[in-house]
Amino acid sequence: MSSRALEQFLSGVEKRAFKIAQLSLRNDDDALDAVQDSMMKLVQSYASRSSEEWRPLFYRILANCIRDFQRRRTVRGRIMAWLPSRDAEDDEEYDPIAQAPGHEPTPARRLELDEAIGVLETAVAELPARQKQAFLLRNFEGLDVSETASAMGCSEGSVKTHYFRALETLRARLGEVI
Amino acid sequence: MNQETQDSGFEKRTREVLDESASRLDGRTLSKLTQARHAALEQLQRPARSRWWFFAPAGAAAAVAVLAVMTWTGGTRPTATAPVAALNEDLEFLSDADAEIVAEGEDLEFYEWAAGEVES
Numbered sequence: 001m002s003s004r005a006l007e008q009f010l011s012g013v014e015k016r017a018f019k020i021a022q023l024s025l026r027n028d029d030d031a032l033d034a035v036q037d038s039m040m041k042l043v044q045s046y047a048s049r050s051s052e053e054w055r056p057l058f059y060r061i062l063a064n065c066i067r068d069f070q071r072r073r074t075v076r077g078r079i080m081a082w083l084p085s086r087d088a089e090d091d092e093e094y095d096p097i098a099q100a101p102g103h104e105p106t107p108a109r110r111l112e113l114d115e116a117i118g119v120l121e122t123a124v125a126e127l128p129a130r131q132k133q134a135f136l137l138r139n140f141e142g143l144d145v146s147e148t149a150s151a152m153g154c155s156e157g158s159v160k161t162h163y164f165r166a167l168e169t170l171r172a173r174l175g176e177v178i
Numbered sequence: 179m180n181q182e183t184q185d186s187g188f189e190k191r192t193r194e195v196l197d198e199s200a201s202r203l204d205g206r207t208l209s210k211l212t213q214a215r216h217a218a219l220e221q222l223q224r225p226a227r228s229r230w231w232f233f234a235p236a237g238a239a240a241a242v243a244v245l246a247v248m249t250w251t252g253g254t255r256p257t258a259t260a261p262v263a264a265l266n267e268d269l270e271f272l273s274d275a276d277a278e279i280v281a282e283g284e285d286l287e288f289y290e291w292a293a294g295e296v297e298s
Contacts, residue, residue, distance in 0.1 A: 003222045010218065014211045015200040028207065036214035043218040117199045120192060139189055140196045171188050178191045 006047060009054050010039055013141070017062055020136045023125050024066045030073075034065040041065075059137055059151035070129075116178055123173050127166050130154075134162035135170070 014035060021031035038061040046057050124132060130152070137148045138159070148163075149156045203211075 003219055006222070007215065007219055010215045014215060015203055015208075016196075018203065018207065018211060019196065019200045032207065032210045032214065035211065036217065039214050039218035040221070043221050047222060113195065113198050116195045117202075120195050121199065124196075136196075139193055142193075167189065170192065174192075175188070178188065178195060 005051055006043060006054075009051060009058075010042075013055065013058060014039075016141050017058070020059075020140065021062065021066055023121060023136065024129070024132060025069055025073075026125055030069050034062060034069055037065045038062040055141075056143065056147040056150040059141065059143065059147075060153065063133060063151060063153070119174055119177050120170075123170055127169060130158075131162045131166035131169070134159050135166035138163050 017035045017038065018031055021034040022028060025031050025034065038058060041061045042054065042058050046054065049057065124135065127135065133152055134148060137143045137151055138145070143151060145156045145159050148159045152159060152162075
């Protein structure tokens, strides 16, 4: 399989993959690391597979990476609980250039979308992990039920249940806003 | 409006909002994603020759061991059968140890060179 095809695939999924990781991990650096690890593993292990297989495989790898990051964070949290507290913001230096948005939409639409993005991402981030995964893979990434089941490592029936519950929760919370 | 239609509209709107969010990623994130993609794809560009160096120390040690065994057994080799048998065992051991590497076809060039050095 050509590297051009792989590059096209990776560049096509990287933004959505990052958003999925970001909403799951709620940390930009961890999300970037999870996406990079997933890209590396896909290329290392599955570059020779047919391009139709890449998407579910990539999201399966990403789901595992996200789970590993969450586990590591849990362990780190247990360890840090024993240490003296420290202000996390001390670690972050504000960089106005790095924080600048990638492009400028029209002001009115931007305001609407700003609000919608804020409430939707908060609501999605607060979904139970499996519902969040099913919702993001099905709705955002556009995988079908079979591909989502493959990426999540569960049955198609479970995907449908998780997705339905996620939609119900989000609709109840955001029906008036979105 | 029935439930299915409501959900379809809601699903569509949430997708649009998430797409918009993804399209607004800041420059730092986009740059990091590009770097990550290039780093991943670089693995495809690495020639097999670069892996040659990974196994070079093991191969060099094997070559030195072969030379040492041959030097050590050199004085008795023409007449005695026992040292020849010992040498065969040693060579068999060395070839077994490196069989996996050779089987992968990654170091044939090195082993050919090493064999040439031993013969000369």
